Amino acid sequence: MSKAKFLIPQNSKSNIKNIVAVMSGKGGVGKSTVTALLASNLAQKGFRVGILDADITGPSIPKMFGIKARAEVSGGFFVLPQSNGIQVMSINFLLEEESSPVIWRSPLVIKAIKDFWTKSAWGDLDYLLIDLPPGTGDVPLTVMQTIPLKGMVLVTSPHDVTVMIVKKAVNMVRKVGIPVLALIENMSYFRCPCCGQDTFIFGESKVKEIARESGISATAVLPLDGEIAKLEERGEIYQYVLPQDVSRII
Numbered sequence: 001m002s003k004a005k006f007l008i009p010q011n012s013k014s015n016i017k018n019i020v021a022v023m024s025g026k027g028g029v030g031k032s033t034v035t036a037l038l039a040s041n042l043a044q045k046g047f048r049v050g051i052l053d054a055d056i057t058g059p060s061i062p063k064m065f066g067i068k069a070r071a072e073v074s075g076g077f078f079v080l081p082q083s084n085g086i087q088v089m090s091i092n093f094l095l096e097e098e099s100s101p102v103i104w105r106s107p108l109v110i111k112a113i114k115d116f117w118t119k120s121a122w123g124d125l126d127y128l129l130i131d132l133p134p135g136t137g138d139v140p141l142t143v144m145q146t147i148p149l150k151g152m153v154l155v156t157s158p159h160d161v162t163v164m165i166v167k168k169a170v171n172m173v174r175k176v177g178i179p180v181l182a183l184i185e186n187m188s189y190f191r192c193p194c195c196g197q198d199t200f201i202f203g204e205s206k207v208k209e210i211a212r213e214s215g216i217s218a219t220a221v222l223p224l225d226g227e228i229a230k231l232e233e234r235g236e237i238y239q240y241v242l243p244q245d246v247s248r249i250i
Contacts, residue, residue, distance in 0.1 A: 006145040008114065013077050013121035016050075018150045019128045020181065020250060021143060023173070025165035027058075027134035029157040030186040033228060033237075035131040036064045038153070040238040041247050043086050047126040050080070052116055053090035054143055055133045056109045057102045062092045066235020069093055077121040084238045089120045110142045117147055127250065136172045144176045151181035153249065156210065158188060158202040163210060170214045181218060182249045183211050188221035220246040 010016060022038070024031040035051060042049045053061040062068070065083035071093035072079040080087040091112060092098050104112075122128060130147065132140045143149075152173050156166040166183075173180055185207035189198045201224060211219045222243070231237045 007148050008118060008146045009148070010122075011077070011118055011120075014123065014125070016122055016125045016128045018126065019130065019148060020151055020153060021054075021130040021132050021140075021147075021149050021178075022153045022155060023132045023140060023169055024134050024155045025136065025167075025169035026162060029134075029155050029162055030222070031134060031155045032060045032064070032131050033232065034153070034155045034184055034186060034222070035129050036061060036232075036237045037222075037228075037240060037242055037246070038250055039086050039127075039129050040084075040240065041242045042127050042250060043084060043238065048124060049085070050087040050122050050125050050128045051089075052113075052120070052128060052130045053088065053092075054113050054116070054130050054139070056091050056104065056112055056139075058133065059090045059092045059102075061088055061131055062090050062098070063235065064232045064237040067093075068098070074121075077119055078116075080120060080122070083235075086238070087122060087125070089116045106138050109139055113139065113143060114146065136168055141172075141176065144173070144178050149178055151179040153181050154183050154216075156183060156185050156207065158185060158200065158204065158206055160203065163206050166210060167214065170210075170216070180214070180216050183207055183214075183216045183219050184246060184249065185219070185221045187224040190224045218249060220249050222246060 022035040039049050053059050067081050067083050069081040188205050189200050207219045
């Protein structure tokens with residue numbers, strides 16, 4: 001499936017070196033959390049980072065970073081809100097109330113994402129991460145075909161049904177011609193703060209098995225950690241320190 005003829009180049013206000021999308025085959029596995037953690041980790045390393053929140057009907061990135069702002073427009077381009085040096089563009093910045101639902105059909109959602117890409121003044125960035133909506137529908141497909149991605153990070157969990165669906169996502173990404181950079185298993189285990197014992201609440205880890213079957217070379221696991229939820233609620237996700245294997249993914 002060729003995508004070259006659909007690609008939309010960067011605008012005159014943007015100079016982005018690497019564009020990476022984060023995808024999950026289904027919702028509820030923590031895709032947006034992983035996106036926020038990866039962006040924060042890159043910023044902690046000194047890279048210039050941005051996040052394009054393409055999950056239009058379920059935007060959560062602004063909440064995780066504690067950003068309550070309206071996107072300003074200057075010279076026809078969005079001037080992007082920031083948190084700890086991370087630039088963000090999200091539909092929440094265009095709503096009167098952040099709790100207002102976005103009840104749109106796919107054509108409007110796709111138009112919004114294209115506007116975020118073509119009309120945002122990202123400036124000089126080392127990395128732009130794109131938080132995709134869950135699933136393998138037309139919105140993720142549009143992003144893969146119109147934005148020049150370096151690659152894709154896939155997020156899964158140990159649940160058997162999630163494992164089945166992530167394989168569909170792998171196949172979709174490859175059919176479109178996007179490299180799969182890594183597979184991250186979220187909520188892989190719970191480590192007891194008292195005794196240090198690991199408990200596999202949702203079943204044994206399957207990330208190595210999926211990676212081997214799918215030919216993915218880079219894998220990592222994230223624990224089920226209550227500290228992540230607390231930081232997200234406070235809008236301070238950037239304070240979380242990633243395990244070393246996840247830190248090396250990008």
